[in-house]
Amino acid sequence: MSKVVLEGVEKVYSNGFKAVHGIDLSIKNGEFMVFVGPSGCAKSTTLRMVAGLEEISGGTITIGEKVVNNIPPKDRGIAMVFQNYALYPHMSVYDNMAFSLKMKKKPKREIEKKVREAAKILDIESLLDRKPKQLSGGQRQRVAVGRAIVRDPEVFLFDEPLSNLDAKLRVHMRVQLSQLHKKLKTTMIYVTHDQVEAMTMGDRICVMNLGRIMQVDTPLNLYHYPANKFVAGFIGSPAMNLIEGELIKNNANIAVKIGGMVLNLPIKKGEKVKKHVGKKIWLGIRPEYIGIQKDDMKAAVNGTIDVLEHMGNETFIYFSAEDLQINARINSLDSKDLMVGKKHDFFINMESCHIFDYDSEENISL
Ligand code: ADP
Ligand code: MG
Numbered sequence: 151m152s153k154v155v156l157e158g159v160e161k162v163y164s165n166g167f168k169a170v171h172g173i174d175l176s177i178k179n180g181e182f183m184v185f186v187g188p189s190g191c192a193k194s195t196t197l198r199m200v201a202g203l204e205e206i207s208g209g210t211i212t213i214g215e216k217v218v219n220n221i222p223p224k225d226r227g228i229a230m231v232f233q234n235y236a237l238y239p240h241m242s243v244y245d246n247m248a249f250s251l252k253m254k255k256k257p258k259r260e261i262e263k264k265v266r267e268a269a270k271i272l273d274i275e276s277l278l279d280r281k282p283k284q285l286s287g288g289q290r291q292r293v294a295v296g297r298a299i300v301r302d303p304e305v306f307l308f309d310e311p312l313s314n315l316d317a318k319l320r321v322h323m324r325v326q327l328s329q330l331h332k333k334l335k336t337t338m339i340y341v342t343h344d345q346v347e348a349m350t351m352g353d354r355i356c357v358m359n360l361g362r363i364m365q366v367d368t369p370l371n372l373y374h375y376p377a378n379k380f381v382a383g384f385i386g387s388p389a390m391n392l393i394e395g396e397l398i399k400n401n402a403n404i405a406v407k408i409g410g411m412v413l414n415l416p417i418k419k420g421e422k423v424k425k426h427v428g429k430k431i432w433l434g435i436r437p438e439y440i441g442i443q444k445d446d447m448k449a450a451v452n453g454t455i456d457v458l459e460h461m462g463n464e465t466f467i468y469f470s471a472e473d474l475q476i477n478a479r480i481n482s483l484d485s486k487d488l489m490v491g492k493k494h495d496f497f498i499n500m501e502s503c504h505i506f507d508y509d510s511e512e513n514i515s516l
Pocket of ligand 2: 193194
């Protein structure tokens, strides 16, 4: 296993398009790092530069102690698994897995040992004689991973390897890959556009947008302390409510004014954002911090319920207040008597809100 370091990494494609704008990232030995972001944000481009499949236009990439900018893919100590598993259709599972070792002219005994070991780890020992077309999607996926394992790479690179699987199998393979990482303890870089995959698999997550890193942190830190509006809106489902407003002084309090509504901030948060009073901001509030008003709770808004989605364990409420569309998630037992079209008071737990500068979109309330 190896540490991977990207310093000032840039990519300009031959048509002049700048896909990656100076990425700095240090991935630890044995870490499971996830690149996540919307389609086109340059996750694959960045991964392919690490792999050596794409030339680096600027900066340096180091794997272990070696700068690899000019080192061909086969000598970088990496193994990559793609979305389309790219198995050789005419070869058996065994031969698919053995292929790279045969190319390296490894002794037959060693090849057999490695293939069987990998097959055991992945629970595909009984499939070694089959051809890829005789396998299910999940089994093919495992063969593709097996082909990577036999190479004993310093670093595994995965580019959306589960995207072709159905939802249930994706969940299953997600767990398997996490367990594989625990077993092998090899550094892994895993690309996905799916924030649930990112949250559940990553030791740390690198959130990207438009060829730039937005934030790198642990799943829980990203969720609870998003550095900016982009990360706040991208991580979490249903997404954080992001509402345009203004910071004002309300007697002794600092408050957020949204339309005609004034919501006081708790004292500590108020202190943090005090110097921005008078400016436009985005108020960020996760759906779980909005609920049905009870007794003496503060910060209430009155809204009309537009849609109720019953998940079973919880209920998502979409309601409108003034011109705003807001969503809340509450315990399903508390939603039994709610009705679409009816008005309700909703509390907002301002202790857990975030305030983002309107222009820079940076979180100014951390
Ligand atoms: P992601 O994997 O995050 O979906 P990609 O890394 O595939 O994104 O692409 C990043 C950006 O680079 C996109 O805007 C894409 O259109 C562009 N791009 C990808 N490959 C090429 C290429 N060969 N030439 C020019 N632009 C490309
Ligand atoms: Mg991609």
